[in-house]
Amino acid sequence: MAHVASAAETLEEKLTQELGYDDHFHEHHHGDKFQSNFLTHYIFSTDHKMIARQFLITGMFWAFIGAGMSIIFRLQLGFPEADLAWLRPLLGKWIQVNEAGIGKLDPEFYYALVTMHGTILVFFVLTAGLSGTFSNLLIPLQVGARDMASPLLNSFSYWAFFLAGVVMFLSLFLSTGPFSGGWTAYPPLSALPQASDGSGAGMTMWIVSMALFVVSVLLGGVNYITTVLNLRTKGMNMWRMPLTIWAFFVTAILGLLSFPVLLSGVFLLMFDRSMGTSFYLNEIVVGGEVLDRIGGSPILYQHLFWFLGHPEVYIIILPAMGIVSEVLSVHARKPIFGYRAMVFSILAIAFLSFIVWAHHMFMSGVNPFISNFFVIFTLIIAVPSAVKVFNWISTIYGSNLRFNSASLFAVGFVSMFISGGLTGIFLGNSAIDIQLHDTYFVVAHFHIVMGIAAFFGMFAGIYHWFPKMFGRFMNETLGKVHFWGTLVGAYAIFWPMHYTGMAGVPRRYYSIDNFESFKHFTELNQYITIAAIVVFFLQVLFMVNFFYSIFSGRKLTVKNPWGANSLEWTTPIEPGHGNWPNNIPTVQRWAYDYGKNGEEFIPQYIPLKEGEHDHGH
Amino acid sequence: MIQTVSKQYNRNKIHPHKFALWVAIGSIIMMFVSITSAYVVRRASGNWYEFKLPDIFFLNTLVIVASSVTLQLSYNAFVKGREKMYKSMMLSTLVLGLAFVVLQYQGWVALDAMGATFTINPSSSFVYVISGMHAAHVLGGVAALIVALIHAFSLPYKPTQRRKDRFSLVVQYWHFVDVLWVYLIGFFMLQS
Numbered sequence: 001m002a003h004v005a006s007a008a009e010t011l012e013e014k015l016t017q018e019l020g021y022d023d024h025f026h027e028h029h030h031g032d033k034f035q036s037n038f039l040t041h042y043i044f045s046t047d048h049k050m051i052a053r054q055f056l057i058t059g060m061f062w063a064f065i066g067a068g069m070s071i072i073f074r075l076q077l078g079f080p081e082a083d084l085a086w087l088r089p090l091l092g093k094w095i096q097v098n099e100a101g102i103g104k105l106d107p108e109f110y111y112a113l114v115t116m117h118g119t120i121l122v123f124f125v126l127t128a129g130l131s132g133t134f135s136n137l138l139i140p141l142q143v144g145a146r147d148m149a150s151p152l153l154n155s156f157s158y159w160a161f162f163l164a165g166v167v168m169f170l171s172l173f174l175s176t177g178p179f180s181g182g183w184t185a186y187p188p189l190s191a192l193p194q195a196s197d198g199s200g201a202g203m204t205m206w207i208v209s210m211a212l213f214v215v216s217v218l219l220g221g222v223n224y225i226t227t228v229l230n231l232r233t234k235g236m237n238m239w240r241m242p243l244t245i246w247a248f249f250v251t252a253i254l255g256l257l258s259f260p261v262l263l264s265g266v267f268l269l270m271f272d273r274s275m276g277t278s279f280y281l282n283e284i285v286v287g288g289e290v291l292d293r294i295g296g297s298p299i300l301y302q303h304l305f306w307f308l309g310h311p312e313v314y315i316i317i318l319p320a321m322g323i324v325s326e327v328l329s330v331h332a333r334k335p336i337f338g339y340r341a342m343v344f345s346i347l348a349i350a351f352l353s354f355i356v357w358a359h360h361m362f363m364s365g366v367n368p369f370i371s372n373f374f375v376i377f378t379l380i381i382a383v384p385s386a387v388k389v390f391n392w393i394s395t396i397y398g399s400n401l402r403f404n405s406a407s408l409f410a411v412g413f414v415s416m417f418i419s420g421g422l423t424g425i426f427l428g429n430s431a432i433d434i435q436l437h438d439t440y441f442v443v444a445h446f447h448i449v450m451g452i453a454a455f456f457g458m459f460a461g462i463y464h465w466f467p468k469m470f471g472r473f474m475n476e477t478l479g480k481v482h483f484w485g486t487l488v489g490a491y492a493i494f495w496p497m498h499y500t501g502m503a504g505v506p507r508r509y510y511s512i513d514n515f516e517s518f519k520h521f522t523e524l525n526q527y528i529t530i531a532a533i534v535v536f537f538l539q540v541l542f543m544v545n546f547f548y549s550i551f552s553g554r555k556l557t558v559k560n561p562w563g564a565n566s567l568e569w570t571t572p573i574e575p576g577h578g579n580w581p582n583n584i585p586t587v588q589r590w591a592y593d594y595g596k597n598g599e600e601f602i603p604q605y606i607p608l609k610e611g612e613h614d615h616g617h
Numbered sequence: 618m619i620q621t622v623s624k625q626y627n628r629n630k631i632h633p634h635k636f637a638l639w640v641a642i643g644s645i646i647m648m649f650v651s652i653t654s655a656y657v658v659r660r661a662s663g664n665w666y667e668f669k670l671p672d673i674f675f676l677n678t679l680v681i682v683a684s685s686v687t688l689q690l691s692y693n694a695f696v697k698g699r700e701k702m703y704k705s706m707m708l709s710t711l712v713l714g715l716a717f718v719v720l721q722y723q724g725w726v727a728l729d730a731m732g733a734t735f736t737i738n739p740s741s742s743f744v745y746v747i748s749g750m751h752a753a754h755v756l757g758g759v760a761a762l763i764v765a766l767i768h769a770f771s772l773p774y775k776p777t778q779r780r781k782d783r784f785s786l787v788v789q790y791w792h793f794v795d796v797l798w799v800y801l802i803g804f805f806m807l808q809s
Binding site: 149150153218221222223225226227229230231256257258259260261263264265267268271275276277278279282294295296297300303304307 | 636645662736739746
């Protein structure tokens with residue numbers, strides 16, 4: 001492949017010179033004066049590639065914290081009798097040591113851990129870490145733009161996320177602990193500071209952090225949408241865009257339409273907390289004291305929350321879907337099967353995501369007739385999802401798939417998405433939900449379909465675009481160990497939860513030992529905890545691989561190591577500010593001409609031959 | 618950085634920053650749509666105190682509409698080269714904008730005086746919160762207007778494309794918060 005790549009490079013330079021779009025860009029040979037020192041280059045950068053790396057590494061930091069929390073509460077669930085005194089140096093007073101010297105996890109703190117685990121993973125890791133990283137890295141590179149529409153707002157977007165993280169991180173050290181009422185922050189636990197330990201300062205900081213986070217998402221989203229619609233290079237029409245760009249674009253639209261709703265919901269919550277209004281409170285008794293808060297409705301909050309909350313799960317999964325489509329097609333050396341069907345199913349999923357929110361509230365006292373409506377639309381989501389799964393499988397069917405870490409994780413994504421998606425059909429039924437709601441079945445469902453699956457999409461993206469980000473490869477052997485271990489381990493963690501959930505084991509409980517009917521799950525819970533610990537250390541292995549490879553990985557020697565068609569591989573190995581040193585390449589064809597007319601791949605900048613048909617017009 | 622953008626291949630005539638503003642406006646619209654829907658949903662479930670909005674809110678609608686007119690006149694004058702008109706109309710917009718915020722506060726005082734306090738029932742709480750959120754967006758516009766005023770009075774008068782683009786961002790946002798208030802006052806009228 002090496003000689004093919006080098007031949008393509010000279011052709012590429014010639015074509016970019018002849019056909020490229022000349023926007024009178026001047027490369028700063030002596031370094032960009034805005035990016036010349038450490039602070040402006042690495043910290044307060046406005047370059048989209050640096051911001052992408054900032055999002056990724058901050059996301060990894062949070063993934064480590066969030067996953068670490070899950071290990072602590074899994075220890076409690078798997079080994080409730082065990083002595084946790086050894087965790088005292090880390091958790092301090094949250095480990096209660098009795099006279100016999102046996103350390104127990106504080107039950108209040110258990111709830112705080114569960115809450116923080118959810119908040120961190122959903123927002124900081126799988127929203128900011130996934131869509132923040134790859135939208136920033138790939139949108140300008142793949143559509144052929146010098147940078148985002150507003151690089152300055154883009155950098156504000158990262159810094160708002162960073163500040164959100166700082167506030168959330170500090171809340172972990174409050175003497176009353178961080179917020180502990182569940183990541184959904186339902187009132188009254190979230191609305192009354194006296195409701196629980198974490199409802200006071202912890203909740204206040206949670207709100208501040210989320211408000212900053214919403215600002216980050218909105219600033220980022222405005223940029224992604226504008227860049228995709230306004231700054232595409234010449235010839236890059238919408239039907240020629242790689243599916244990654246379609247996914248990021250639709251994700252940004254979802255974010256812009258749904259996060260403001262969360263913001264208004266949280267605003268009302270703030271007034272209930274500190275100004276004495278009663279939007280969400282009605283006839284409340286706290287610790288025997290009757291409050292004079294009347295007229296509100298806690299269900300109103302749930303509507304506002306889930307109007308964000310449901311699109312949010314697609315904000316998490318759509319970027320992973322886009323990445324998987326691209327990675328599978330490149331490594332299968334085949335065009336993506338059903339490109340337009342893929343685009344339309346992304347759009348269909350995005351549209352449906354706005355009219356299914358009440359399926360999170362079947363058991364909250366929503367009118368059963370209204371539930372029917374939500375059941376039907378929820379089940380219809382299975383159609384575009386199945387279209388996508390069919391297309392991914394058809395893409396790799398009969399291909400010479402290169403089995404490397406990136407493509408393995410992409411295939412793993414499809415597996416996880418199928419397994420998790422199927423249980424969604426159970427949960428989408430309001431009747432079955434009477435038994436399954438708030439059990440481990442739900443935990444298993446959403447962890448597989450949007451937790452593990454989105455992580456697999458993210459890993460596929462990291463292994464695939466690591467050479468573009470850092471000019472080096474990650475270690476393949478460690479990558480494969482990471483993949484197989486995580487695939488088996490993730491199923492080992494979450495598969496058994498379906499059974500405990502069907503038996504009715506409730507989620508979020510500190511301990512299920514007191515229930516005679518759940519006693520026989522003790523060993524299963526130990527098994528899950530051990531699997532979780534193994535998987536956690538495999539992710540540590542991944543992080544070691546990641547940071548080691550940044551500095552000492554195998555160096556990239558050609559521009560286009562995977563033989564991919566999209567434009568990011570036409571930039572120099574270490575692209576500078578502005579991405580292309582001279583002209584921006586123009587786009588002549590769609591992004592998926594693999595194995596066409598006897599050629600292994602035909603990059604997007606190569607003009608169509610006479611009589612050649614282009615898919616993207 | 619900004620130059621990098623403006624030199625980019627331009628398929629659409631619209632400036633990327635202007636498009637970004639529209640996208641942001643779409644997002645702000647979602648926020649107000651959601652909170653007014655919350656109002657409707659909450660109202661339908663009963664335990665709702667009815668009251669009449671103080672007249673000052675209706676009068677104030679005229680103030681913000683007038684400020685939109687003056688800002689448009691200022692922009693037209695800027696494009697057509699009438700420097701004096703451009704500056705004076707922009708200054709009047711600032712005065713009207715600030716007057717709007719002050720009068721909204723007077724509206725709250727009037728609400729409070731007639732017994733529709735902030736905490737008595739969600740029906741009045743909503744009015745305070747929604748008008749307050751709107752006033753915050755007006756203040757954002759005032760901040761942008763102040764930047765535009767500093768440009769108007771410190772830079773030499775020169776209607777370049779770049780300055781037109783920047784000014785029109787302020788104008789469009791200002792019109793948006795104006796229309797937003799007209800929607801909100803109409804919404805309150807229909808609901809009460």
